[in-house]
Amino acid sequence: MFKLISSAVDLILGLLLAIGPWTLFKVCGTAEKVMKCHYSAQAVTVLGVVLILFGLIRLLLDNRKKLSSAANSIVVYAAAIAVPAFVIGGCANSAMHCQKVAFPCIYAICAVGIVVQLVAFLKARKDD
Amino acid sequence: MSEIKRKPLSILEIAKRNLSHKKIRTVIMTAFVFILASSIFISTILVDSMTAGINKTVDRIGADVIVVPQESEDSIRSSLFLGNSCTVYTDSSYFDVIKDVEGIEIASPQLYLASLEAECCGIATQIIAFDPETDFIVKPWLDDIKYPKLGYGEVISGCEITTEVGDYIKFFDKEFKLVGKLEQTNTSYDYCVFMDFETAKIILNTDTMQMIVDYADPNSVISSVMIRIKDGYDPASVARYITYKLKIPMKAYTANGMFAVLTENLAQITSFSNILNILLFITAVLALVCIFTITINERRHEFGVLISLGAKSSQIIEMVILEAVFIGLLGGVISLALMGTIVFIFHTSLAELLKVPYIVSDVAVILPLIAKCLIISLITAVLASLYSAIRIGRAEPYSLIKGDE
Numbered sequence: 001m002f003k004l005i006s007s008a009v010d011l012i013l014g015l016l017l018a019i020g021p022w023t024l025f026k027v028c029g030t031a032e033k034v035m036k037c038h039y040s041a042q043a044v045t046v047l048g049v050v051l052i053l054f055g056l057i058r059l060l061l062d063n064r065k066k067l068s069s070a071a072n073s074i075v076v077y078a079a080a081i082a083v084p085a086f087v088i089g090g091c092a093n094s095a096m097h098c099q100k101v102a103f104p105c106i107y108a109i110c111a112v113g114i115v116v117q118l119v120a121f122l123k124a125r126k127d128d
Numbered sequence: 129m130s131e132i133k134r135k136p137l138s139i140l141e142i143a144k145r146n147l148s149h150k151k152i153r154t155v156i157m158t159a160f161v162f163i164l165a166s167s168i169f170i171s172t173i174l175v176d177s178m179t180a181g182i183n184k185t186v187d188r189i190g191a192d193v194i195v196v197p198q199e200s201e202d203s204i205r206s207s208l209f210l211g212n213s214c215t216v217y218t219d220s221s222y223f224d225v226i227k228d229v230e231g232i233e234i235a236s237p238q239l240y241l242a243s244l245e246a247e248c249c250g251i252a253t254q255i256i257a258f259d260p261e262t263d264f265i266v267k268p269w270l271d272d273i274k275y276p277k278l279g280y281g282e283v284i285s286g287c288e289i290t291t292e293v294g295d296y297i298k299f300f301d302k303e304f305k306l307v308g309k310l311e312q313t314n315t316s317y318d319y320c321v322f323m324d325f326e327t328a329k330i331i332l333n334t335d336t337m338q339m340i341v342d343y344a345d346p347n348s349v350i351s352s353v354m355i356r357i358k359d360g361y362d363p364a365s366v367a368r369y370i371t372y373k374l375k376i377p378m379k380a381y382t383a384n385g386m387f388a389v390l391t392e393n394l395a396q397i398t399s400f401s402n403i404l405n406i407l408l409f410i411t412a413v414l415a416l417v418c419i420f421t422i423t424i425n426e427r428r429h430e431f432g433v434l435i436s437l438g439a440k441s442s443q444i445i446e447m448v449i450l451e452a453v454f455i456g457l458l459g460g461v462i463s464l465a466l467m468g469t470i471v472f473i474f475h476t477s478l479a480e481l482l483k484v485p486y487i488v489s490d491v492a493v494i495l496p497l498i499a500k501c502l503i504i505s506l507i508t509a510v511l512a513s514l515y516s517a518i519r520i521g522r523a524e525p526y527s528l529i530k531g532d533e
Contacts, residue, residue, distance in 0.1 A: 092290035
């Protein structure tokens with residue numbers, strides 16, 4: 001049951017990370033100048049797609065492999081936080097939409113993902 | 129043969145197992161503590177943020193009295209408190225009338241202009257122009273950043289303006305050299321750009337601004353007059369004199385008086401949140417008392433058996449209280465982790481939503497608040513369990529086994 005939940009969480013959150021920065025919690029526009037937040041959003045989209053793949057693959061894995069799969073997801077969520085926060089970044093002004101809405105949403109989604117996969121990891125280790 | 133590992137059955141272990149065995153009951157009780165802790169946390173953050181915002185803004189204004197055009201007081205108040213950009217102007221000749229009022233040590237005019245929102249990644253910026261001859265507000269900040277005087281075409285900015293020092297910043301298609309940035313103040317000034325009146329005339333004489341500032345001579349406009357009062361004079365009396373005795377369409381406020389409306393709102397919000405938190409506390413305690421009483425009555429037989437097997441009454445009381453402690457901790461920790469994360473991550477959006485200059489998210493403020501909420505959560509749960517715990521502790525094993533209430 002929990003395997004299904006952890007896969008579903010990766011699928012849903014991965015999808016949110018992949019399309020969210022362009023739809024639900026958009027980063028700043030590119031009409032005049034392409035800002036750093038645009039590249040951050042692109043990187044987060046790639047990480048979101050990776051999470052969707054992890055979610056699909058986990059459905060097929062046995063318990064032992066599930067352990068490492070949950071750990072991998074945690075790393076990807078951490079990377080999705082690091083990209084806008086440290087690696088690429090965004091607009092410097094904290095009043096800009098990327099800093100005010102888009103990045104906080106990405107952080108919140110990743111925080112939920114990390115907590116769920118951490119529980120999945122611990123549960124899989126206990127079951128193992 | 130493999131050996132089954134078992135934890136020793138301590139009172140703590142029994143309490144934990146009781147809670148995990150009755151999941152629905154545990155979730156409901158935890159939810160009451162969660163709601164209480166969240167309410168206290170959020171309302172305290174909101175009230176603290178508003179208080180800090182008002183205090184910091186009043187401190188940063190640095191004037192005893194502010195004189196603003198009568199119809200523009202809300203715009204200037206909103207600009208000073210929330211950083212909402214505005215363009216406000218009135219005739220500069222009023223300044224000559226004001227500066228000679230008795231009790232004024234120094235008076236200095238300022239001009240508020242809102243830049244246009246850039247198409248791409250810019251936001252409307254508040255431009256504040258000052259008179260270098262009389263200014264006593266911006267000069268100390270220039271001293272702080274070791275830049276004694278702004279030249280023609282030079283500006284300084286608050287820390288949130290993205291342009292790097294030494295680069296040019298564009299307003300109304302005119303470029304201005306950014307020569308310094310102020311330290312973070314957590315006030316609207318973090319988003320402002322400051323320049324002297326001579327530099328502001330570059331903007332005032334652009335075609336766009338001449339359309340906005342619909343005035344005969346755009347070079348002779350001011351938005352406000354900042355006043356420092358001589359020692360021995362009362363700022364409120366001077367403000368009253370300017371408002372009622374001078375026949376000019378401007379209104380004077382003391383620095384605190386400017387935000388009197390906000391202070392009144394804050395007092396109301398504080399009262400409401402205190403009442404709400406007290407009601408929630410009472411509701412949570414009563415609900416938990418009910419749940420504890422009902423479930424412990426159901427478990428009288430179980431307690432009777434435990435006492436018959438050698439458990440002391442004090443251990444039974446300890447077990448019930450430990451269950452309450454776990455519920456208090458669980459509800460408190462989940463609530464504070466969730467609310468703390470939301471406040472930390474979404475503090476800019478929350479500030480905009482709640483109409484406060486900023487949300488207090490400093491660790492030094494948040495940690496004591498978390499400790500306070502946790503203690504209240506624990507007290508609530510333990511208080512609620514005390515009645516049932518003491519009642520069960522006093523009961524005879526025989527009546528417990530019989531299930532008598």
